[in-house]
Amino acid sequence: MNRFYSISKAATELGVSISTLRRWESEGKLVPQRTKGNQRRYSPEQIMGLVRKVTPKPDRITLAYARVSSADQKKDLERQKTVLEMYCAAQGWNFELISDLGSGMNYRKKGLQSLLQKLLNGKIERLVITHKDRLLRFGAELIFSVCEMKGVEVVIVNKGEEASFEKDLAKDVLEIITVFSARLYGSRSKKNQKLINGMKKAVKAAQ
Numbered sequence: 001m002n003r004f005y006s007i008s009k010a011a012t013e014l015g016v017s018i019s020t021l022r023r024w025e026s027e028g029k030l031v032p033q034r035t036k037g038n039q040r041r042y043s044p045e046q047i048m049g050l051v052r053k054v055t056p057k058p059d060r061i062t063l064a065y066a067r068v069s070s071a072d073q074k075k076d077l078e079r080q081k082t083v084l085e086m087y088c089a090a091q092g093w094n095f096e097l098i099s100d101l102g103s104g105m106n107y108r109k110k111g112l113q114s115l116l117q118k119l120l121n122g123k124i125e126r127l128v129i130t131h132k133d134r135l136l137r138f139g140a141e142l143i144f145s146v147c148e149m150k151g152v153e154v155v156i157v158n159k160g161e162e163a164s165f166e167k168d169l170a171k172d173v174l175e176i177i178t179v180f181s182a183r184l185y186g187s188r189s190k191k192n193q194k195l196i197n198g199m200k201k202a203v204k205a206a207q
Contacts, residue, residue: 007022066134
């Protein structure tokens, strides 16, 4: 008769926290059987099937990434960093924290470039972010696909929509308008200037 593992024993065998097992269950990654008393039980086959996947690699790290769009959001950046630090510490992970201040549409931010380099070099065991759009406004799915190919676990602390999404998106759009306006203003076209000013007012009014 097979010996089944309780959630605490399974966590010990896999070298992860109990909260990680609960998260994996909600994601459908590792779903246990239930006893009549509704307690979780894991089969040896389930445990052995994941041992290799979750065994930490000595040269790989957990990387936490935080970002805000502009300087007036520095308080939010510090809040993100605190949440990430507390979350990683609660899981017992040794981690490195990288933060960026810049648009979610800017792919050349220093922190993001460092993250991508570590990812492509196989240096990351796990990527932790507070919200999906903290990584990039658009294109995060591509990075998640690279993570999957590299065997990197992606942990999103809060999967709900961020309250400041519309505000941050408006800031990103204004940044794009500013970049193009520098070129259009050079043409000395009053029509272009009027168009740009109208776009800026519309975006600000929508915030």
